[in-house]
Amino acid sequence: MTEPRKELRGLEGVAASGRPPARTRAQRLAADAADAAEVRHWQDHPDVIALRVERVRSQVDRLCWAGIVLGLAFTMANVQWFAAAGSVPWSLPWLAAWLLDPTVSLVLLAILRAEQVTARYQVHTGRWVRAAKWLALGATYVMNTWASFAAGSLSGVVLHSVTPLIVFAAAEAITDLRDKLTEAVNVAFMDAVDHAEPVSRPAVHQSTERKPRRTAAARRKLFADYLADARDAWSAGVVVTPAWIREVTGCSRGLSPRLAAALTAELDTTEPGKEQS
Template sequence: MNELLNRVDGLEGVAASGRPPAPTRAQRLARDAADAAEVRRWQDHPDVIALRVERVRSQVDRLCWAGIVLGLAFTMANVQWFAAAGSVPWSLPWLAAWLLDPTVSLVLLAILRAEQVTARYQVHTGRWVRAAKWLALGATYVMNTWASFAAGSLAGVVLHSVPPLIVFAAAEAITDLRDKLTEAVRVAFTNATERAEPHEDVHESKPSKPRAARRATSVRRKLFADYLDEAKRAWTPDVVVTPAWIRQVTGCSRGLSPRLAAALADEFGNTPDTAPHGEEDQS
């Protein structure tokens, strides 16, 4: 009894002071759980997942470009020395020799920049593009290692071979990496969209325009709108829309068929037959 009176006295003291009571441990945990659920909901959002892969692709692009530019800068001095061929420093032939490497490197960088865009949209370039890229890389390699081969210096050959070969490998790999990262963005977005679909309203007759626009980019997987269009084409006025009938004409999963039946019934103004799964399978 005394303990209860002490608690009442404490509450009266808080009310008199005008300050709200401190949150309890349960209230703090409930607030943390709500915050965590909100963060997790946004982390699983399709656009957020696709954005993460896009950021990785940007990092890969920057690192590859940095390595290619540094490798070409290293080869510039060797190509100038090869082109100068013992000319007097600061003479006209010596100065003109500095133009050879930028001529080859700028063509190579232009091709790689174009492939950066085409690979993003998975558009493959022709044979002439690859031939020009290989010609530029091969010319750079020959001009870098010619003097070492002529002198019989194995160490010089290895030293001057590494940068051009790294540039060559990076130029070939970066195209495939961009193509695969584009595919990764599409797959990640599609998977995240499919995980989010069960939380949609089952009475939604048509997808909203932003969702329809996003689904149009996911051509590799059959989505809710595709199943619904397929059921619409198979429906006739004498058909009773049931989840079992939906599965029969579309081949969708058992969990998706009730949503499709409800959406199709709303579309044509019918009432879907929502019999239990065991009864509708026997029909």
């Protein structure tokens, strides 16, 4: 009878001190497993992935814009010297020469700013946009290196070629990077919708009664299902935008541009048939 009495006295001491009983190692591991499962569940959530990609997109934009602006500022002095053509400093031709490079650079920055938005929603621009960008970059390169080519200075050509070529490459790469970052969000969302399995979370201090598992139909909603919801909600005169898609279907921000593009393509192909009938 001594052992039960000792155990009883130990429990009375814990109750008197007001401290909870120490958890066993198994209970601590179960709690850690539950926390890890919860963290893993939210790390794979499409909206969390989209938020991470948006942060990366902001960093990429800031770094690329800083490099492009610094590169264009470097070329400005070379272009001014090329346009001044030995004019007297502070004379009218010398001052007017400073306007040449900003004219080209502002056009280039306007195109890149527009592509920043179109690439965000994976809307591809036309040939004239790319032609204008290449013309602006080509003109900057020629004006930077013309004097070095004329003088036959190989080192001068290399020196004045590096910055315009870096700006040219960055201007092309930044558009593709934004497009691929948006595609990464879409792929992550579709992967989570199509392939994610319910996360098993060990219960800690909960009832051991098992709850019925949801069916696959209740757990998943495919791209076609969202598109069908948007199609049913659309009516004549409604402008299809990603924001409207999210409002009527409840889809994520990453998927809404693809749904808007798909629904717009359907409407473009069906409207002529309706008018003919």
